[in-house]
Amino acid sequence: xxxxxxxxxxxAVLLVAATGVITSRNPVFSVLFLVLAFVTSAFLWMLLxxxxxxxxxxxxxxxxxxxxxxxxxxxLDIKEAQLRAGFTRYAPFGIVLGLIMAAELIAAxxxxxxxxxxxxxxxxxxxxxxxxxxxxQVLYTEHVYAFELAAFLLLLAIVAAIVLTMRRRPxxxxxxxxxxxxxxxxxxxxxxxxxxxxxQ
Amino acid sequence: MLTALSELLNHWLPPLLAxxxxxxxxxVPLLIVLILGVAFLTLAERKIIGFxxxxxxxxxxxxxxxxxxxxxxxxxxxxEVVLPANANRFLFLVAPLLSITPALAAWAVVPLFPGFAIAxxxxxxxYVLALTSLGVYGVIxxxxxxxxxxxxxxxxxxxxxxxxxxxxxxxxLVGVLMAGGSLNxxxxxxxxxxxxxxxxLWPLFPLFLVYFISGVAExxxxxxxxxxxxxxxxxxxxxxxxxxxxxxxxxxxYANMILISALTAxxxxxxxxxPFAGLDVLGPLAAPGLHWLAxxxxxxxxxxxxxxxxxxxxxxxQIMRLGWKVFIPVTIVWIFVEGAMAVMRLGxxxx
Numbered sequence: 286x287x288x289x290x291x292x293x294x295x296x297a298v299l300l301v302a303a304t305g306v307i308t309s310r311n312p313v314f315s316v317l318f319l320v321l322a323f324v325t326s327a328f329l330w331m332l333l334x335x336x337x338x339x340x341x342x343x344x345x346x347x348x349x350x351x352x353x354x355x356x357x358x359x360x361l362d363i364k365e366a367q368l369r370a371g372f373t374r375y376a377p378f379g380i381v382l383g384l385i386m387a388a389e390l391i392a393a394x395x396x397x398x399x400x401x402x403x404x405x406x407x408x409x410x411x412x413x414x415x416x417x418x419x420x421x422q423v424l425y426t427e428h429v430y431a432f433e434l435a436a437f438l439l440l441l442a443i444v445a446a447i448v449l450t451m452r453r454r455p456x457x458x459x460x461x462x463x464x465x466x467x468x469x470x471x472x473x474x475x476x477x478x479x480x481x482x483x484x485q
Numbered sequence: 486m487l488t489a490l491s492e493l494l495n496h497w498l499p500p501l502l503a504x505x506x507x508x509x510x511x512x513v514p515l516l517i518v519l520i521l522g523v524a525f526l527t528l529a530e531r532k533i534i535g536f537x538x539x540x541x542x543x544x545x546x547x548x549x550x551x552x553x554x555x556x557x558x559x560x561x562x563x564x565e566v567v568l569p570a571n572a573n574r575f576l577f578l579v580a581p582l583l584s585i586t587p588a589l590a591a592w593a594v595v596p597l598f599p600g601f602a603i604a605x606x607x608x609x610x611x612y613v614l615a616l617t618s619l620g621v622y623g624v625i626x627x628x629x630x631x632x633x634x635x636x637x638x639x640x641x642x643x644x645x646x647x648x649x650x651x652x653x654x655x656x657x658l659v660g661v662l663m664a665g666g667s668l669n670x671x672x673x674x675x676x677x678x679x680x681x682x683x684x685x686l687w688p689l690f691p692l693f694l695v696y697f698i699s700g701v702a703e704x705x706x707x708x709x710x711x712x713x714x715x716x717x718x719x720x721x722x723x724x725x726x727x728x729x730x731x732x733x734x735x736x737x738x739y740a741n742m743i744l745i746s747a748l749t750a751x752x753x754x755x756x757x758x759x760p761f762a763g764l765d766v767l768g769p770l771a772a773p774g775l776h777w778l779a780x781x782x783x784x785x786x787x788x789x790x791x792x793x794x795x796x797x798x799x800x801x802x803q804i805m806r807l808g809w810k811v812f813i814p815v816t817i818v819w820i821f822v823e824g825a826m827a828v829m830r831l832g833x834x835x836x
Binding site: 287313337341359462 | 655
């Protein structure tokens with residue numbers, strides 16, 4: 286009973302936050318609403334006893350990805366009129382995308398629903414059950430190739446991102462840390478012996 | 486005592502309410518101790534740095550200046566909260582709360598004495614990592630909502646710094662989890678039982694250094710305090726904050742220091758385990774307990790203050806270099822070494 290109340294409360298917050306993402310005028314608020322949406326969906330996963338996934342969602346998306354998003358959005362000088370300009374042009378595209386996603390979700394629910402009763406409440410696991418251990422066992426045995434492939438793709442993406450920043454620009458002043466560290470006192474300071482000046 | 490209390494509550498109240506009341510009864514003393522800890526940490530900071538710089542430090546309020554923190558708190562509470570005209574009022578006031586909440590909430594999973602944490606959850610280590618990474622939102626939102634260039638610069642610096650050091654911190658925790666064989670902080674402490682020589686400090690020494698230094702960077706403390714660097718950007722993200730709002734930021738920073746110290750103690754110094762465990766001749770000295778955790782936390786807090794008194798502030802590019810180019814490779818190499826040792830059945834984790 287209590288978990289049902291929690292579910293509906295969290296789901297309501299999630300829906301409000303998700304609507305906020307697309308309706309708020311200021312992009313910074315959109316990002317903050319998206320953060321709220323991620324946090325509430327993590328709580329929803331927690332209700333399903335998927336605590337590993339829930340915490341990782343907060344850790345990766347809220348703790349790292351959205352921080353960078355916020356970082357970029359705050360730096361951008363976005364004019365509101367500029368944002369509004371393309372709205373009618375892109376609206377049909379957005380609606381079609383939204384409909385496709387909704388259809389996919391419904392199809393997935395309907396297909397799963399015909400085999401397993403997913404809408405019924407999940408049975409609570411026994412005390413010793415560790416979500417993390419189960420996930421690890423499946424990932425590193427059954428799906429190990431897919432897992433490694435995903436890891437390799439991510440590595441490629443990292444390398445690509447770094448390569449993109451490697452372009453040379455003229456007039457850039459870069460500190461050469463190795464040279465800074467290698468500097469000795471003798472290179473910079475010269476001791477000059479001086480006779481004390483005597484007053485005439 | 487706790488089981489007796491829970492039985493009593495279950496007798497009088499419906500089970501759900503009884504659980505809530507029990508948790509609140511556990512949380513309140515912890516919070517009071519934490520907030521008092523923060524208060525006296527500020528005094529300790531001023532006293533210790535004073536002694537290191539050959540000064541006396543505060544000595545006017547109460548005996549030996551012991552009541553100074555209360556004078557400070559009363560002063561801050563009575564001051565006006567100034568709202569900048571062009572600030573975003575809602576976010577401006579929410580930001581301090583966003584920075585204090587994770588600093589306090591993370592304590593839920595810290596094992597305080599044998600067999601007890603407020604929420605003894607399975608994925609405790611991940612929970613801690615997730616919550617410490619949330620603290621940056623308070624800083625970023627404060628910087629943006631203030632609508633001031635200094636504040637925004639402080640927020641930007643803080644965001645970049647925290648993202649960089651969080652990765653190193655996460656990798657250091659991977660090493661701890663490999664050694665402890667569990668994500669549960671209580672189980673990690675128990676894996677270190679048997680005295681000083683069994684602490685993870687020794688086999689994971691590089692990770693310990695990386696974790697603690699990253700912790701200093703994550704709390705925006707000297708020498709990594711570029712986010713508030715008063716010489717260039719006045720006070721960074723909290724330049725426009727005053728009164729209670731500033732006090733909450735202050736509380737969050739110090740609460741985070743205590744949290745990082747406690748986590749380092751739990752993961753590398755055996756938490757509530759006694760350093761003399763196993764030497765039964767020492768009697769009560771060899772017994773585990775809350776006092777050992779407190780002592781270890783004090784040791785790390787002293788280090789925080791010591792760093793502040795000793796080191797000049799890092800230059801921004803040096804901070805980035807240390808985080809990305811030194812710490813992350815060090816942790817990756819050490820995780821590999823640890824894995825190799827575990828495979829070859831060397832070292833303490835061979836069992």
